[in-house]
Amino acid sequence: MAQTIHRGIKALLDEANREVEAIKAPDLIGSAKDESILIVDLRDPREIEREGRIPGAFHCPRGMLEFWLDPASPYAKPAFQQDRKFVFHCASGWRSALAAKTAQDMGLKPVAHLDGGFTAWREAGGPIERVEPHKPKA
Numbered sequence: 001m002a003q004t005i006h007r008g009i010k011a012l013l014d015e016a017n018r019e020v021e022a023i024k025a026p027d028l029i030g031s032a033k034d035e036s037i038l039i040v041d042l043r044d045p046r047e048i049e050r051e052g053r054i055p056g057a058f059h060c061p062r063g064m065l066e067f068w069l070d071p072a073s074p075y076a077k078p079a080f081q082q083d084r085k086f087v088f089h090c091a092s093g094w095r096s097a098l099a100a101k102t103a104q105d106m107g108l109k110p111v112a113h114l115d116g117g118f119t120a121w122r123e124a125g126g127p128i129e130r131v132e133p134h135k136p137k138a
Helices: 009-019 025-031 045-051 062-069 094-106 117-123
Strands: 021-023 037-041 085-089 111-114
Touching: 009 094, 021 025, 025 117, 045 117, 062 094, 085 094, 085 117, 094 111, 094 117, 111 117
Parallel strands: 021 111, 037 085, 085 111
Antiparallel strands: none
C-alpha cells in the first residue's frame, strides 16, 4: 500500500525558513571568530572528511541533535548549555534549516542557519580546515 505524505519536505522547509534566521555566508565569514557564536556542523563525518570543515565548528551529527540539546538527556553536551548564538550548517542548508527550527522549538535561542550551507561558505571563500580520514583501529 502506498503511503500518503501530508506534509512534505517543501512545506517543512518553507516553515523552517519563515521561522528561523538564515545567515548569508559572507556575513558568517565576517563573524565566525566571534566568541558569542557557535557554528554547529550537522554533516555526516564522511562529508567532513571529504570536504573539510569550518575552523572551530562544533560537530553534532544531525541524528543526535535532539539528544545532545536536551539537558535531561544522558547524551546532553555542554556546548549547547552556553549563552551563545547557535548557527547550524549542513552541506546545502536544508538539514540545517530543519535542525535550527527543531532546536528553536526545543527552546534553544538564539538560533540561525547558514543559508546555502557549507557549499555557500566554500563559494564565498570562507576558510576551510582539512580533516584526516578516520582510520579504524586494527
